[in-house]
Amino acid sequence: MADFNSDFWHWYIAILTVLSILACVWLLRWMTTGYKKTDTVEDTGHIWDGDLTELNNPLPRWWLGLFYITIAFGGFYLLLYPGLGTFSGMLDWSSRGEYEQEVERVEAEVGPLFARYQQTPIVDLVKDETAFKIGERLFANYCTTCHGSDARGARAYPNLRDGAWIWGGAPEEIKTTIMHGRQAAMPAWEAALGGKGGVDEITQYVLSLSGRATITELVAGGKEKFQVFCVACHGADGTGNKAFGAPNLTDDIWLYGSSITRIGQSIAEGRNGNMPAQGEFLGEAKVHLLAAYIYGLSQGNQ
Ligand code: HEC
Ligand code: HEC
Incomplete structure (x- = not known):
């Protein structure tokens, strides 16, 4: 229960709760004492619709009784269940x-x-x-x-x-x-590939593995670089290696998106998927x- 980091909040809440309940009792007594049993009933001076006079009768006893019952209920509840600051209640109940x-x-x-x-x-x-x-x-x-x-x-x-x-x-x-x-740990390659030109070449080679190269003259250079930097994880034929979670690059199924931009981004910046x-x-x-x-x-x- 002690989720507060200082005793202050315990006392703050407990005292405020008890005071509120006492204030309810006081309010009820204040509103209901002082009525004299007389035959004439005072009116409040408010008249509605021409002849509807608002009278100032005391609350019926059964109604008043209900108020006291709810106050007593509140008191017992706070004794039995947690509610008063960090006091855990006599029944030791908790939602946890x-x-x-x-x-x-x-x-x-x-x-x-x-x-x-x-x-x-x-x-x-x-x-x-x-x-x-x-x-x-x-x-x-x-x-x-x-x-x-x-x-x-x-x-x-x-x-x-x-x-x-x-x-x-x-x-x-x-x-x-x-x-x-x-x-998964796919390193960022932009620096090792000598910047954007290298990334573009290798991206075209990767695309060519699923028959999607758009600038075919870059493919050969990309292939050379791929053999140096990528085969350790993605395999010489680019079909991947499940031991490293390196995906197959030949099936045209892309975890990070199939557009040239996305594939280039995977290569330049790396990816670190986590399951x-x-x-x-x-x-x-x-x-x-x-x-x-x-x-x-x-x-x-x-
Ligand atoms: C150290 C091992 C390793 C090396 C070396 C490596 N990769 Fe990866 N590659 C991965 C892993 C692991 C993933 C999956 C990343 C993920 O799931 O977050 C991946 C993902 C990719 C993707 C995204 C695939 C998709 O489905 O979206 C591309 C493209 C890619 N690699 C190309 C390359 C290229 C090109 C090289 C060489 C420059 C290279 N990789 C070198 C391990 C490697
Ligand atoms: C917080 C997100 C997240 C939640 C939750 C999650 N996963 Fe995953 N899961 C991933 C990611 C990301 C990957 C891919 C990791 C990578 O890049 O290789 C993955 C990969 C997998 C894979 C491997 C897929 C493959 O091709 O080898 C399986 C199987 C899987 N999740 C099953 C589950 C199951 C079952 C649950 C529920 C118990 C689950 N995951 C909950 C994010 C999540």
Whole structure:
């Protein structure tokens, strides 16, 4: 409970709360004492619509009683539940505690089910409709912010349905990606390539790998540079290397956009895509189901 960094706020809130309640009591008493039981009722002097006179009757007793009951309720509430500064209440209730209990209850309910799925190899899970549905829910909860609700991704977030894998599409590779995350490191090349001219040459060569070169006389020079600077990660034929997360540059599928400008920018400035690790947060059982779901998508499951 002690989220305050000084005692001051505890006392500030507690005293203000108690004073407000006392002020309500005082206000009620002030408004209701002093009435004499007389036969004539004072009027307030306000007259509406010609002959409607506003009288000054005291509040009915039952109404007044309701006010006192709400005040008493407030007092008891503050004794039992957290509300008075950092005082945690006699019942020791907290929303965090309630949330944790709820999570525990759900874990106890679905834990055994998830554990059973975790024993099943991913290739078999793909055929299990319930497992697929659970995977779909998990994906909607945890992955759509980046990969999109249809798993088709967006710029800088890979499409998980297209069968083109950066880090490998075998069941265990997908699981490793989700469990431990992936950090891509494509260095910036502008300086090493001798400036914009070098970048343009190599960009044309990269485009030529998928038949899209527009200035063909630059391709040969680009190829030479590619053999020096790029093959270590992207391979001599440019098809990439999943060990480094270096994408295939020949399939005309682009993580960072397909325009010449975007591709040139990737090369000149570098890229550092990061897939955050989910293992610790979700636990292996859920990751296993997610891996099966994604593998299923790439196998044509809908
Ligand atoms: C150290 C390994 C490494 C080297 C060397 C390297 N790359 Fe990369 N490259 C990567 C990685 C990893 C990615 C993916 C970056 C990401 O996902 O954020 C990448 C991405 C790219 C992309 C973007 C692809 C897309 O789908 O948008 C292009 C284009 C590219 N590299 C071209 C080159 C060229 C040209 C060279 C040589 C000048 C080169 N790379 C050298 C590792 C490397
Ligand atoms: C914060 C954004 C973010 C979230 C959330 C996220 N991812 Fe990713 N994911 C990425 C990025 C970025 C990459 C690509 C990394 C790179 O540049 O190589 C990636 C890559 C992947 C890959 C590898 C794709 C390939 O071609 O090899 C898989 C599989 C994947 N994510 C699955 C998931 C799943 C399942 C979840 C939900 C548990 C998830 N991701 C949540 C950003 C995210």
